[in-house]
Amino acid sequence: DLPGQIDEGERAGxxxxxxxxxxxxxxxxxxxxxxxxxxxxxxxxxxGKPRLRIDTPVQEQNELFA
Known part of the structure; x- marks a missing residue:
């Protein structure tokens, strides 16, 4: 919180x-x-395209983007 830090810096001199x-x-x-x-x-x-998981089989990936 920068405004709070500015206040602290001012109070501390x-x-x-x-x-x-x-x-x-x-x-x-x-x-x-x-x-x-x-x-x-x-x-x-x-x-709108589905996201792929790292464990999605290659065949399933190909079907998603066919």
């Missing part, structure tokens, strides 16, 4: 108030960039 404020603002901007919830279903990585 490792960060000045200005440094802590800058880090909190920077962290907030990064979180805004990476917390995206706007994906179309085809962008989620599923393609």
């Amino acid at each position: 490792l960060l000045s108030s200005d440094e802590a404020t800058w880090l909190r603002n920077y962290d907030r901007k990064v979180m805004d960039l990476i917390h995206v919830d706007d994906f179309a279903p085809h962008e989620l990585g599923t393609n």
Whole structure:
């Protein structure tokens, strides 16, 4: 939890108030960039093909993808 670590660093005197404020603002901007919830279903990585297990016999694999 970076905001908590920033608070701890400020309380311990490792960060000045200005440094802590800058880090909190920077962290907030990064979180805004990476917390995206706007994906179309085809962008989620599923393609509908069954996954193979390592112990699936070769003949069965061939039938799945025939």
